[in-house]
Amino acid sequence: MLSVCGLESLERLYDYLPDDALLKRPLEIPAGLSEYEITDYFKARAAGCAPSMPCFLGAGVYRHYRPVMCDVVVSRGEFLTSYTPYQAEIAQGTLTTIFEFQSMVCQLTGMEVANASMYDGSTAVPEAAMMALRITGRDRFLIARTVHPEYREVLDTNARNSRLYVETFGYDAATGALDLADLEAKLNDQIACVIVQSPNFFGVIEDLKAAAALAHKHGALLVMLFTEAVSLGLLEPPREADIVAGEMQSFAISPSYGGPFAGIIATREKYIRQIPGRLVGETKDADGNRAFCLTLSTREQHIRREKATSNICTNQALIALMATVFMSVYGKEGLRELALQNVAKARYLSEGLPLKFTGRFFNEFVVKTNGRTPAQVNEALLGRNIIGGYDLGAAYPELEGCMLLCATEMAKRAEMDAVKEALR
Amino acid sequence: MAKAIGKVRSHQVQNEALLFEMSSPGKKAYQLPELDVPAVSPEEALGAENVRAEIEGFPEVSEVEVIRHFTRLSTWNYGIDLGLFPLGSCTMKYNPRINEAVARIDGLAWAHPYQPEALSQGALEIIALLEQYLAEIFGMDAVTLQPAAGAHGEFTGIMLIREYLASQGNARRKVLVPDSAHGTNPATAIIAGYDVVNVKSNEAGMVDVSSLASVLDGDVAALMVTNPNTVGVFEQDIAKVCAMLHEKGAQVYMDGANLNALVGIARPGDFGIDVMHSNLHKTFSTPHGGGGPGSGPVGVKAHLEPFLPTPRLRKTEAGAWAWDYDRPKSIGRVRAFYGNFGVLVRALAYIMAHGGPGLKNATLDALLNANYIRALIEPYYQIAYNAKSMHECVFSDVKQAKNGIKTGDIAKRLIDYGFHPYTTSFPLIVSGALMIEPTETEPKQELDAFCDAMIAIAKEAEENPDAIKHAPEMTRTPRVDEVSAARKPVVRWRPGETVSKAAD
Numbered sequence: 023m024l025s026v027c028g029l030e031s032l033e034r035l036y037d038y039l040p041d042d043a044l045l046k047r048p049l050e051i052p053a054g055l056s057e058y059e060i061t062d063y064f065k066a067r068a069a070g071c072a073p074s075m076p077c078f079l080g081a082g083v084y085r086h087y088r089p090v091m092c093d094v095v096v097s098r099g100e101f102l103t104s105y106t107p108y109q110a111e112i113a114q115g116t117l118t119t120i121f122e123f124q125s126m127v128c129q130l131t132g133m134e135v136a137n138a139s140m141y142d143g144s145t146a147v148p149e150a151a152m153m154a155l156r157i158t159g160r161d162r163f164l165i166a167r168t169v170h171p172e173y174r175e176v177l178d179t180n181a182r183n184s185r186l187y188v189e190t191f192g193y194d195a196a197t198g199a200l201d202l203a204d205l206e207a208k209l210n211d212q213i214a215c216v217i218v219q220s221p222n223f224f225g226v227i228e229d230l231k232a233a234a235a236l237a238h239k240h241g242a243l244l245v246m247l248f249t250e251a252v253s254l255g256l257l258e259p260p261r262e263a264d265i266v267a268g269e270m271q272s273f274a275i276s277p278s279y280g281g282p283f284a285g286i287i288a289t290r291e292k293y294i295r296q297i298p299g300r301l302v303g304e305t306k307d308a309d310g311n312r313a314f315c316l317t318l319s320t321r322e323q324h325i326r327r328e329k330a331t332s333n334i335c336t337n338q339a340l341i342a343l344m345a346t347v348f349m350s351v352y353g354k355e356g357l358r359e360l361a362l363q364n365v366a367k368a369r370y371l372s373e374g375l376p377l378k379f380t381g382r383f384f385n386e387f388v389v390k391t392n393g394r395t396p397a398q399v400n401e402a403l404l405g406r407n408i409i410g411g412y413d414l415g416a417a418y419p420e421l422e423g424c425m426l427l428c429a430t431e432m433a434k435r436a437e438m439d440a441v442k443e444a445l446r
Numbered sequence: 447m448a449k450a451i452g453k454v455r456s457h458q459v460q461n462e463a464l465l466f467e468m469s470s471p472g473k474k475a476y477q478l479p480e481l482d483v484p485a486v487s488p489e490e491a492l493g494a495e496n497v498r499a500e501i502e503g504f505p506e507v508s509e510v511e512v513i514r515h516f517t518r519l520s521t522w523n524y525g526i527d528l529g530l531f532p533l534g535s536c537t538m539k540y541n542p543r544i545n546e547a548v549a550r551i552d553g554l555a556w557a558h559p560y561q562p563e564a565l566s567q568g569a570l571e572i573i574a575l576l577e578q579y580l581a582e583i584f585g586m587d588a589v590t591l592q593p594a595a596g597a598h599g600e601f602t603g604i605m606l607i608r609e610y611l612a613s614q615g616n617a618r619r620k621v622l623v624p625d626s627a628h629g630t631n632p633a634t635a636i637i638a639g640y641d642v643v644n645v646k647s648n649e650a651g652m653v654d655v656s657s658l659a660s661v662l663d664g665d666v667a668a669l670m671v672t673n674p675n676t677v678g679v680f681e682q683d684i685a686k687v688c689a690m691l692h693e694k695g696a697q698v699y700m701d702g703a704n705l706n707a708l709v710g711i712a713r714p715g716d717f718g719i720d721v722m723h724s725n726l727h728k729t730f731s732t733p734h735g736g737g738g739p740g741s742g743p744v745g746v747k748a749h750l751e752p753f754l755p756t757p758r759l760r761k762t763e764a765g766a767w768a769w770d771y772d773r774p775k776s777i778g779r780v781r782a783f784y785g786n787f788g789v790l791v792r793a794l795a796y797i798m799a800h801g802g803p804g805l806k807n808a809t810l811d812a813l814l815n816a817n818y819i820r821a822l823i824e825p826y827y828q829i830a831y832n833a834k835s836m837h838e839c840v841f842s843d844v845k846q847a848k849n850g851i852k853t854g855d856i857a858k859r860l861i862d863y864g865f866h867p868y869t870t871s872f873p874l875i876v877s878g879a880l881m882i883e884p885t886e887t888e889p890k891q892e893l894d895a896f897c898d899a900m901i902a903i904a905k906e907a908e909e910n911p912d913a914i915k916h917a918p919e920m921t922r923t924p925r926v927d928e929v930s931a932a933r934k935p936v937v938r939w940r941p942g943e944t945v946s947k948a949a950d
Contacts, residue, residue, distance in 0.1 A: 023814055023815075023818045023890060026822065027814070027817045027820075027821045029817070032814065035813040036711050036813060036836070039680055039711070039712055040680075040682060042716075042717065043684060043712045043717040045710065045712055048802050048806070049582055049583060049710050049803075049806065050582050050802065051583075051801055051802035052801055053801040053804070054798070054801035054803070054804040055801065057799075059798075060795050060798050060799060061544070061547065061548060063798065064548040064554065064572075064795065067554070067568030067572055068552060068568055069553055070565070071557045071565060072553065072557075073551075073553035073556055075565075077558055079558045079560050079561065081560055082782065083559055083783070085558070089475075091509070091512055093550070094513070095513075096735070097546065098516075098520045100520035100523040100525045100527065101523060101735065102541065102546075102733045103525035103526035103527045103540075103735075104523045104524060104526075104734065104735070104736045105536060105866070106734070106737035107736060107737065109524075109866065110928065111861055111918050111923045111924065112522075112523065112921060112923075113522075113523055113736070114523070114923050115519040115521065115522040115523035116523055118462075118464070118519050118522070119516070119519055121937075121938075122465055122466075122939070124938050125464075126504065126505075128938045129501050129502060130501060130504075134938070135937055135938065136937075136938070138737070141595060141598060141781065142594065142782060143782070144781055144782035145598070145780075145781055152637075172779060172783065173782060176778075176779050176782060178778055179605070179755075179778035182778065183605050183608060183638050183639050184637060227492060227493070227496050256492065256497060257496055257498060259498060276555040276556060276788070277558045277559065278556075278787050278788040279554065279566070279569045279783070279784065279788075280559035280783025280785070280787055281594070281783060281785060281786040281787050282738075282739035282787075282788050282789055300737065302937065303931040305928065305931035306926075306927050306930070307925065307926050308916070308924035308926075309924055311923070313923050313926045313927075315926050315927075315928045315931050316928075317931040318932055318935055322629075323629040323632075324628075324629040324630075325629070326629070326633070327632040327633060328632035328633060328642045329636075330636075333630050333636075333637055334598075335595065335629075336596060336597070336738045337737055337738040337739075339734075339735050339739075340733065340738065341738070341739055343735070349504070350516075351476050353476070354504040354506050355474060355506065356474060356475075356478070358501070360476075360478060362486070365488065365491050365492065366483050366484065366485055366491075367483055369486050369491055370484065382492050384492070400562070404562070409558070409562070431478065434482065
């Protein structure tokens with residue numbers, strides 16, 4: 023091969039690089055390891071991460087059972103090792119599954135258009151806000167304090183750089199749901215959108231109709247976020263929202279210490295040209311048969327460059343496929359039954375505990391740790407090989423002495439009894 | 447005489463319906479355990495007004511239908527596992543399966559991001575080690591693994607520059623972007639609040655130093671440069687270019703999409719770059735998965751370290767790893783939690799398997815493969831620039847365009863020869879570009895077969911150009927009408943609504 027290239031040695035391939043750019047020593051990385059050694063290394067690291075402990079953490083990342091089928095499908099090399107489906111003739115597999123994903127997200131959310139995925143739920147928030155800015159021409163945003171604190175931080179980071187104005191509004195100290203009076207007081211005709219999450223960070227189901235009515239009265243859009251996709255199996259879809267942004271992690275995506283997950287943005291048909299990210303559309307092939315392709319790419323950075331709706335390029339296709347398989351496996355009845363099991367488990371766990379809020383909740387809720395700190399309760403639980411709840415004090419100083427507990431269908435009665443005992 | 451028989455499109459595996467179309471009430475593919483707690487009424491628990499009647503249109507299919515559906519669809523896809531995937535700038539190298547296996551080990555896959563740090567030491571150590579290895583490969587002082595993909599890394603990088611310059615008193619207004627850059631670069635600069643100024647390339651395809659000098663003033667915050675650039679050529683003046691920017695108090699951002707050409711032979715930090723990203727789903731072999739997940743670590747020089755996204759890893763006095771949220775100069779968070787951890791695990795496994803010497807060898811093989819392809823097909827296709835190619839080679843379709851054959855037509859015909867096309871029509875500075883990147887993981891036989899196909903197509907373009915315009919002919923799906931898809935977009939399934947005839 024070297025002689026075909028007219029070169030005497032491999033060094034000739036790069037020794038013409040400017041001298042001040044060349045690395046003149048070996049990389050300080052140990053020599054290569056075998057498969058066996060690599061597996062060993064990671065198994066040892068994993069062993070310390072408590073793989074078999076029951077865990078009552080939610081707070082945006084949920085432990086749900088992952089049907090075996092999901093990994094079987096995403097491990098197929100034809101999906102795993104393919105590229106973004108720009109060459110539609112040899113990417114109909116990926117394109118068809120994305121079309122199905124978009125369709126199912128629409129069915130779940132009551133929206134008319136959904137994109138092929140965002141990086142995750144948190145990064146979907148500034149993208150939804152920017153959409154609202156383009157639609158309304160306004161650059162101020164109201165976000166509920168009951169939205170996931172890290173999602174709000176991501177919006178703040180973006181806002182600071184894009185010179186956007188973000189203000190928070192509060193929650194009702196009794197119910198844990200939106201403080202609609204505070205929202206109304208802060209709304210005006212400068213606000214592009216009101217951003218709420220339901221079930222909110224405390225697990226409480228929000229009154230989206232009321233929030234939408236207030237936002238719309240001032241010409242603002244309502245952006246509804248979700249972090250627990252399973253809730254959509256049972257809860258009314260956010261039909262009143264103008265933009266829905268969320269996190270699909272609950273659908274067979276392992277917690278994996280925080281990622282990779284898959285976010286989505288869904289909206290009304292009339293806003294289709296403002297949606298960020300990739301979209302798959304239906305069309306025909308040369309024989310007149312149904313086919314799919316990436317569409318409306320004139321919104322995207324590789325065509326529009328500085329005029330694009332977003333800079334997003336690679337997103338989360340394989341993770342979205344995982345969620346698609348999950349939705350196919352559970353289907354209409356299964357997702358409802360799964361959601362109902364979550365409600366039943368969380369209800370059981372909550373019974374007899376001192377709850378902080380009175381609002382109706384899905385599969386997580388806030389509990390007071392009476393007399394002890396959440397850290398002390400968690401420590402006691404760890405002693406019984408159980409990972410406890412999320413300490414709310416850091417993100418919500420007024421909720422010091424409160425923790426967020428989550429019970430999914432994977433929580434077992436005996437484990438929940440142990441948690442209840444520790445909290446009483 | 448026997449009747450001739452041909453391809454039968456209606457065969458099941460070529461004609462899979464959508465999930466919604468095969469759905470019927472009562473079919474199921476799931477099993478849930480019996481509840482071990484009392485059942486609840488949804489209306490009573492959640493409030494009747496909050497409970498939906500049903501998920502309208504949602505599919506109901508059986509388990510065997512699910513596996514067949516996705517398996518059949520998978521066969522309509524092309525992947526690296528099937529053959530060469532020479533997409534320029536995309537670095538479609540083999541995805542080692544050990545990476546998939548280790549990312550699925552229970553303790554890593556089921557680790558909750560909020561579980562106690564004492565129970566996360568293994569995960570934190572993986573993150574710390576990958577940061578250390580990437581810093582060594584980049585020649586940078588610190589690395590953040592939080593960005594979820596390359597474009598997200600770019601955004602992070604430009605925000606770092608803005609915050610740093612603001613701390614010096616003036617965030618400035620403009621970002622310079624060469625006309626050969628990826629589309630994400632100008633899009634990123636805009637969403638980070640900067641104006642974009644394009645910089646012309648010279649006749650060698652490199653940043654033109656005099657054009658650069660003419661637009662470089664005290665209002666420039668940064669230059670976003672790709673090196674090797676998008677024509678696969680190392681920027682010979684890169685050190686000088688960086689010095690010019692630094693002299694004006696500006697920063698240099700490097701898009702690391704083409705880092706596969708440099709690992710072990712040159713380090714961006716050494717030739718003057720202040721901040722860069724790398725795509726783990728390119729250089730570090732994590733799978734593209736049909737468009738993600740990716741990961742876009744960002745490396746910086748020491749002066750930018752205080753501004754990195756929060757939280758950062760630190761070692762406690764007791765020698766344990768901990769997250770440090772007390773970072774007053776940080777740009778803030780760019781993503782919830784700590785990044786695409788599962789992708790980080792895969793990338794670290796890749797680095798460990800190669801080791802330092804192996805990584806350099808991989809680079810040399812990547813350069814050799816690209817130069818081999820260039821040598822074999824250059825007699826038939828017009829090379830875009832004469833400068834030496836690194837990991838990819840870029841041609842123009844000018845020779846074939848004389849016969850009405852454009853880069854897109856050649857690409858579609860390549861599918862008939864069993865290959866995924868190269869990158870078409872990019873970079874924009876090359877008329878009708880063919881951008882070819884084979885990567886190091888291709889055996890010589892595969893490269894030879896690819897070059898044979900390219901040469902055969904060049905001959906077809908001379909002798910029978912009209913035939914090529916309808917390619918591909920050999921695939922399940924012939925050419926797809928992308929124009930009408932955009933005219934009246936149908937982006938979700940609805941009962942009874944389809945833009946095409948039933949596929950029977």
